[in-house]
Amino acid sequence: MIDRRTLLKSAAALGLLGPTHLWAASNRQSIAAESADDLPPLVGKLSVYLGRGEGGLYDDIVAAIEKRNPELELSIRRAPSAALANTLVAEAKAGVSRADLFWSIDASSLGAVAAEGVSRPVPAAIRRHIKPDFRYEAWAAISGRLRTVPYNPTRLDAAAIPDDIMAFADTDLKIGWAPAYGAFQSFVTAMRVLEGEARTRQWLRGVKTQARSYAGELGVVMAVARGEVDLGFANHYYTLRLKQGKPDANVDLALTRNDAGSLVNSSGVLLLNDNPLAANFLRYLLTDEVQSYLAREAYEIPMAPGVALPQGLPERVQPPSLDLTQLADLKPTLDLLRETRVL
């Protein structure tokens, strides 16, 4: 069992501070993604906690893996990522264990579970297939996602959008957000870490007066496109997916610079026991097939080296210097969101 401190130390030792060469398709020490054809067949029972799989796309991946492995008996528990992280924490405290792996759409929920010391280290043989900047000991990064500011170009000019996330609280722009969504909560955690609790509280209060809440970030982007709000806070792929279906949709992407507003987050998998089936399932998620699918259909940033990036991904990204493992401290964020009545 690993305690939290060693975990953070080892993460730091891996040199994870500041994901800078993110889009570099291949760089040092990377090994091309495996093909699903080379993997052992998955046989037996596997219990997966899936933190808010993006509607149909993750289901399609699961369906494809099941189709390829008819002897795999998969049972999946789907819920918002923070809810499942908290379920796993409560299970750990009660000494109950039900899941073999936790597949979550955001790093903070993975970190929160890892902090309980219930995770198994990602086998080195698997870690080699992940881009070096995103190699962690406690969990395996699967796909990257970028925080963005989708805006409606018919309602405001790109120049009118602040490039400092903190400045949004001082504008009179109408803003859409999805406070119950795990990725949004990670973004607030990043802000807490980077700007401090007091400024974050002030920001939440300021934006709240001009914000409208949505159940998810797809809803945010759709609200921007139909002009219900001027702009929103959402992961990059929602906009790209909407543009794919409706190329003339009134939504474009803006980015902030060096702050929580342009955080690069990651979905990932955390192994909860030594079941080799769980590790092999993880290998499937890092195959060329799944990674290409995620990039092509879901517009997510592949974490396996050598896989083509999604189309339309913003180029000049200046993410903040922040170790994703620092996002694990979710509870103060939830407290803050509740205190400011955002949640």
Next chain:
Amino acid sequence: MTRTPLSYLPAALAAAAALAPVAVLVWMSVGADLLIDGRAFEIALNTVALTLLTVAGAVLIGVPLAVVTTYADLAFRRVWVAVLAAPLAVPSYLGAFAFFAAFGPGGEIEAIAGLATPRAQGLAGATLVMTLYTYPFVLISTRAALQSLDANVVDAARTLGLSLPAALLRIVLPRAANGIAAGSLLVALYTLSDFATPAIMQLDTFTRMIYVEYNAFGLDRAALMSLQLLALVVIVLFFESRVRVRRERPGRILRLPLGNGVKAAALLLAGLVVLAALVLPVAIFGAWLVREGVVGFEPAFALNSAYAALLAAAGAVILALPVAYAASVGWIGRLCERATYLGFGIPGIVMGTALLYLGLRLPLLYQTLTLLVLAYVLRFLPLAVGAVRSSTERVENNLVGAARSLGATPGEAFRRVSLPLILPGIVAAAALVFLEAMRELPATLLLRPTGFDTLATYLWRVYEAGYLGRGAVPALALVVVSGVALVLMLSGEARRRRLTAG
């Protein structure tokens, strides 16, 4: 001869099980910081406001419709009564889901008809949806009260010089007041318990915040809020126990000669209500089905719903039999029966929270179908007890005594006399529990085994992910289940009427 009836044992067991969730909640909340801050106050205020406004809305819709459908000679009166009672069988989350998708900028109404509508959300949206699906409680109870009034009394008032509206206000209304009150209290109970409507309409009531706390694993705070909510439920139940519908000597039912204008207004109100509560949701779900087909839906969801509901129905009937029997033999039994009624007052989200915690302490039960079925049984046991009791009351001891005196063994007397008499009640009990469990959402959300999605939880998943169109099949399936529930409810009503008349 006094002896402790054997049926007391299982009845006491059922009563203890019904009380267990409350005990668990108290135990959980010990040590939680009692936050009486602005936030807690606001949540309580929202809950009370939603409840009061919904009751007001239900009375405003239910009472006039009750008067018209009972006293006026409408064309197709029986059809109107059935259709107007129908929303009761539809779980309000289907309505909330449809209203959420239909209204507002970018909603289905704008997309299909090009009409700009305001968004249905907050206190106003939640009140609208809750009213549309709870007014039948008032309609039904008021109709029952109005039917029991004797028209001769009104005629007497009229001959003494009272105008018709004045007679309605001063003679009919006061005597129907208890019926209206009984319906209103059921509306209040239902509104306090409802989870999905405030959640979808983003109104921070107790039920919604319990779910938020559960997601943030503030389980102790969820327990504390559950107890606060239960306190409100107890207040409603207290008033409910005080309301007695007066029985009058049956007489002639009043007939009102309504002018065409009044009739048209009444039909317009009825038409609007039916349009909003039934036609709109089905139309939206139908449009989705045409647009998106059956993508993502697995028949397993329906099978899971039915399987768990079937087990719940069996469990509830097995428990209900001794409880109903015990209640008919002595006061201890009646006490046990009262205790099992508690489940009805415990909102699903509260039941879920309590049993989830219990599961974490007793890992053997955690995330098992057993625990989920137990939640259904405890929650819907009162329905089963009620249905069984209404039939056991018909088994008079002298019937069994007659059979025994004619030489039947106790077993034979039960098999050939009692059982045929109570069988319809048992079937009705099982069906009621089955249909309620099929549609249950909040407790299922918390307690379902991993990989076990039901129609309701799949619908919820679709809502949370924002892929509303994928909800078409489960939503329509739940509408069908609700339709069956309605037919059952109405035929039960008809049977009871035949029995009391005969």
